[in-house]
Amino acid sequence: MPIPFSYSLRNLWTRRLTTVLTAAGMALVVFVFAATLMLAEGLRKTLIETGSADNAVVIRKSSVTEVQSGVERAQAAIVASRPEIAIDADGQPLLAKEMVVLINLPRRESGKPANVVIRGTGPASLRLRPQVVLKSGRLPRPGSAEVMAGASIARRFRGGGLGETLRFGMRDWTVVGVFEAGATGFNSEIWGDVDQLMQAFRRPVYSSVLFRLSDPGSFTALKEQLENDPRLTLEAKRETRFYADQSEAMATFLSILGLTLTVIFSIGAIIGAMITMYAAVANRTTEIGTLRALGFSRGSVLAAFVAESLLLGLVGGIAGVLSASLLQLLTISTMNWQTFAELAFGFSLTVEICWKSLLFALCMGLVGGVLPALRAARLQVVDALRAT
Amino acid sequence: MFMLKLILRNTFRHKLRTTLTVVGVAVAILAFGLLRTLVGLWYLGVDSSSATRLVSRNAISLIFPLPISYAERIRQVPGVSEVAWGNWFGGIYIDEKNFFANFAVSPDSYLRLYPEFVLAPEEKNDFLRDRKGAVVGRKLAAKYGWKVGDLVTLRGTIFPGQWEFAVRAIYRGAHKNVDETQFFFHWDYLNETMKKTVPRRADQIGFFMLGVSRPDIAPEVAANIDATFHNSLAETLTETEKAFQLGFVAMTEAIMIAIRLVSYVVIVIIMVVAANTMAMTARERTAEYATLKTLGFGPGHIAGIIFGESVAIALVGGILGVALTFPAAGWIETALGQFFPSFTIAPATIGYDLLAALSVGVVAAAIPTWRGATVRVAEGFRRIG
Numbered sequence: 001m002p003i004p005f006s007y008s009l010r011n012l013w014t015r016r017l018t019t020v021l022t023a024a025g026m027a028l029v030v031f032v033f034a035a036t037l038m039l040a041e042g043l044r045k046t047l048i049e050t051g052s053a054d055n056a057v058v059i060r061k062s063s064v065t066e067v068q069s070g071v072e073r074a075q076a077a078i079v080a081s082r083p084e085i086a087i088d089a090d091g092q093p094l095l096a097k098e099m100v101v102l103i104n105l106p107r108r109e110s111g112k113p114a115n116v117v118i119r120g121t122g123p124a125s126l127r128l129r130p131q132v133v134l135k136s137g138r139l140p141r142p143g144s145a146e147v148m149a150g151a152s153i154a155r156r157f158r159g160g161g162l163g164e165t166l167r168f169g170m171r172d173w174t175v176v177g178v179f180e181a182g183a184t185g186f187n188s189e190i191w192g193d194v195d196q197l198m199q200a201f202r203r204p205v206y207s208s209v210l211f212r213l214s215d216p217g218s219f220t221a222l223k224e225q226l227e228n229d230p231r232l233t234l235e236a237k238r239e240t241r242f243y244a245d246q247s248e249a250m251a252t253f254l255s256i257l258g259l260t261l262t263v264i265f266s267i268g269a270i271i272g273a274m275i276t277m278y279a280a281v282a283n284r285t286t287e288i289g290t291l292r293a294l295g296f297s298r299g300s301v302l303a304a305f306v307a308e309s310l311l312l313g314l315v316g317g318i319a320g321v322l323s324a325s326l327l328q329l330l331t332i333s334t335m336n337w338q339t340f341a342e343l344a345f346g347f348s349l350t351v352e353i354c355w356k357s358l359l360f361a362l363c364m365g366l367v368g369g370v371l372p373a374l375r376a377a378r379l380q381v382v383d384a385l386r387a388t
Numbered sequence: 389m390f391m392l393k394l395i396l397r398n399t400f401r402h403k404l405r406t407t408l409t410v411v412g413v414a415v416a417i418l419a420f421g422l423l424r425t426l427v428g429l430w431y432l433g434v435d436s437s438s439a440t441r442l443v444s445r446n447a448i449s450l451i452f453p454l455p456i457s458y459a460e461r462i463r464q465v466p467g468v469s470e471v472a473w474g475n476w477f478g479g480i481y482i483d484e485k486n487f488f489a490n491f492a493v494s495p496d497s498y499l500r501l502y503p504e505f506v507l508a509p510e511e512k513n514d515f516l517r518d519r520k521g522a523v524v525g526r527k528l529a530a531k532y533g534w535k536v537g538d539l540v541t542l543r544g545t546i547f548p549g550q551w552e553f554a555v556r557a558i559y560r561g562a563h564k565n566v567d568e569t570q571f572f573f574h575w576d577y578l579n580e581t582m583k584k585t586v587p588r589r590a591d592q593i594g595f596f597m598l599g600v601s602r603p604d605i606a607p608e609v610a611a612n613i614d615a616t617f618h619n620s621l622a623e624t625l626t627e628t629e630k631a632f633q634l635g636f637v638a639m640t641e642a643i644m645i646a647i648r649l650v651s652y653v654v655i656v657i658i659m660v661v662a663a664n665t666m667a668m669t670a671r672e673r674t675a676e677y678a679t680l681k682t683l684g685f686g687p688g689h690i691a692g693i694i695f696g697e698s699v700a701i702a703l704v705g706g707i708l709g710v711a712l713t714f715p716a717a718g719w720i721e722t723a724l725g726q727f728f729p730s731f732t733i734a735p736a737t738i739g740y741d742l743l744a745a746l747s748v749g750v751v752a753a754a755i756p757t758w759r760g761a762t763v764r765v766a767e768g769f770r771r772i773g
Contacts, residue, residue: 017755021664028657032650060548067451068478068546102449104625112638115449168448170619201452202621204588233548261650264419265657271412272661275405279668332646335639340451342639 003291003300008308011280012315022276023316026364029262029269030320034357035327036258038347042183042332043254046345047247050184051239054216055128058209058226058236065246065339066100067117070205075232079209084222086214088127095211096122099194101201102341103168105157114342115335116153116160118168120194128210131184137162137177140192147192148177152344156333160190169200185243188333188344210239246338266364269316273368277309281376288376289384302377309369310362317361324357325349391689395696402669406701409665413705413748414712416658421713421741422720423651425733430637430644432730436565437629439603441501442610444596445632447623450476453592454622456579461616462596467609470599472497475578475592479542479551479571481532488528490542490571492578493597499523501599504562511536511557519577521556525568527730529558547578549585564732598626655744662752666698670756677760678768687761694760698753699746706745710738 012019058079059069071079076097086094099120104113119125123142126132140146153160154175165172173192181187198204213219223236237245281288288301324347333344399406444462446452456473463471474493480486495516499505507515507523514536515521524534534540538555553573561568575593583590598613600606610626617624627635637644670677677690713733721731 017667018664021660021667025657025660025664028653028660032653062480062543062548063545064484102451104447104449112641113635114639170621201448257647261419261654264415265654267415268412268654268657268661271408271415272657272664275408275661275665275668278404278408279672283672332642334642337640 001296001300003296003304005307008304008311011284011308012311015280018276018279019312019315022272022312023319025272026269026313026316026361027319027323029265029364030317030357030361031324032265033258033262033360034321034324034349034353035347036254036262037353037356038324038327038349039332039345040251040254040258041350041353042346042348043247043251045348046183046185046343047243048240049131049182050186051241051243052129053238053240054212055239056211056213056219056222056236057239057242058211058234059207059242061227061233061235066098066207067102067340069207071097071207071209071234072205075234076206076209078229078231079211079226079234082222082226084213084215084218086212088124092124093211094124094128095209096125096128097194097206097209098122098125099198099201099203099205100207101197101203103166105153105159105166108156108158111158114157114333115340116157117189117339117341118147118197119189119191120197121191122194125191125210128212129181129186132179132181132186135178135180137175140176142193143196144193145171145173145196146176147173147190148179149175149190150187151178151180152187152331152333153190154178156344166190169197169202171200183346183348185343188342247336247343249338250336250343262360266360270364270368273309273312273365274372276312277305277369277372278375280308281305281372284376285379285384285387288379289381289387292379292381293385298377302373305373305376306366306369309365309373311365312369313361313363313365314358316365317358320361321354321357391692391696395693395700398669398673398693398697399700405665405669409662409701410705410708412661413658413702413745414708416654416748417706417709417741417745418712418716419654420651420744421710421733421737422716423647423654424737424740425717425731427644427648427651428734428737429731430640432565432567433633434630434637436504436567437633439606439628439630440600441629442598442600442606442613442626443629443632444598444610444613444624444626445594447614447625450594452622453589453594454596454624456591456593458596458617458622458624462598462613465609465612465616467600467602467605467612468598469601470497470501472501472597472599473593473595474498474572474575474597475594476546477542477544477573477578478546479544481540481542486532488569488571489567490573492575493572494575495523495572498572498597501597504566505559506562507557507559515556518554518556519574519580520552520554522553522571522573523557523559524555524571526558526560527568528571529555531569534558547582547589549581551577551581564730568730596624597629655748659748659751662698662702662748663755665701666694666752666756669697670694670760674760674763674768677763678765681763681765681768691757691761694757695750695753698756699749702745702749702752703742706742706748709745710741713738713741 063069080095088094101118102115103118105116106113140148149160159166162175162178165174226236327347328349331344331346336343446454459471472494474491477490477492479490515523534555536555540553542551544551579590600609606628613626614624717731717733
């Protein structure tokens, strides 16, 4: 017959201070574990939603980012003439020749500068990116010194808000609109007319050519033809792949850091659980003897103590996940080393991360509790009853 | 003396529990030390920058170039003693994973501005004479097994093409903080090639590195340079090397803040674990404390015993953690050399480690000490388990 579950539960309740301290230690570890997973997930989500699988990007060969890339006008025209490019209702190709540069903008609170992406866009740019929606103000008029800013830029950078002006390229640029682009990287960009911006920056080349494929399946063949064209020094990537490549280093860094931290921290928490459970066993030697004398088997005693330790882990796990869920309110903004530009992303909690974190907490409880529970189960009835 | 003996005996009464706690504290201190070192590395460039060097770059942002013709005009600004320039080349050696910083620089003046790069005189001459020559840092050369005279090919990301260099000199740092993983070559090589392939990008430089005669005139010189090019097509932004490096660091500050926070979290976790140990220990020994009180020991003695035990455990763990930090840092330097060229534990970090360990001991003892010291004799005897 198993020992009632309430025995384990009440044991935890009796030594509340110890329980709270042990569970708090575990909760902190679970918090860190969940936080790193959430951050990696937030970054991944931002990147995935930034690109669309039907779109392809063309940049100069072996330049990973748009900022490094340069596409001559003549080369861009050759790409634009490809028959695989989708045509919209007006008979215009769904293709945008864009220019991407970085400018230094001071942050609103600290005044510290960050590199912000300015994207020179064409008429099709918006339609190629349905995630980008104008939130307030209006669209900049083509051919004017007007720009619109991503919501994240408008909020965090001086001169980025609606009606404010930015100065670069010997001209003042008015922010006439603010756009919202979901959880994508475009939120950290400023958009303006490509021809005006090329003029202002004295940069006679485009950075990239973005287009929609009428048949997504034709990409592989198109890529091969573009890259083997002797007139072109370009490479084509699917937009999703393009953005994933750009933040590979950041994603790797975050996951290595998170994994290392979690491993080190969990050692601490497991030791904490072990100390607690060993003490629980040592203090209750007589009690364990009594249980055995009453006829409970070694297995039942083992199960009762493991259950107690698992409960401890569960409490810690729930507390950890709950506090980690608050992180969703935060946004991390940092420089992506690869693109050299500011990238903002949040913590994102998924059901899978919840499960993983709780499972992780239970594992910590199990590892911490199994040795003490074995010691409890191995006690001889007579010795245990004799102990004081 | 008696107290000390009692504390030591008490500490090792519960061997298993003490060992576990000591190991826990050691792991936490190890993690704390490594994380602090990681944060310190981020600021390494800031710490090793000189007060007499200014950086001048395009005011729009670093990706925009400046015309080389500015060099002569900058030279005329009073206080400027040396003008060097360079371009971030961003070349890739075989694979993207083999990242290292590579710059095209004006060889002679650049090396004069950086006396902390120590070159053998004959190697330096060889480098200056060979337009395709390159200077590489000692650690970088060791990593890829380059020797003087080897040919190295980089694939350009910003400047397209395959670029071939001959390693002509290997520099070492004059002191420990100098980055020995950089790669420099002649700006002329880059420029002459650009003239042939992409003429519009020729005669452009990424940044000027300037020497000023005295550190105290640096701000004035910087303002004068920027005023010279105000309202031109390429306005400049001139700042001290330190401010320039800080600007870089500030861009990735969020991650550094997170790592710093996490380094405190690990200490808090271990505080909780140690507090738990001490709480249990003190609870088990309540009857003993009552006995001691009956024998005439005051609350101060009891407090001292508990406090001493907690601090002793924490410090043993702390010292163990510090001792482990050095082999761990050595391992990181060899295994993760591509991310962390030098992973040196600063003396200050060891101080912080021990301070953290001490505070773990102090905080962990707080509640049990108070309880032990204030327990009443009759109550203490009555308590069981």
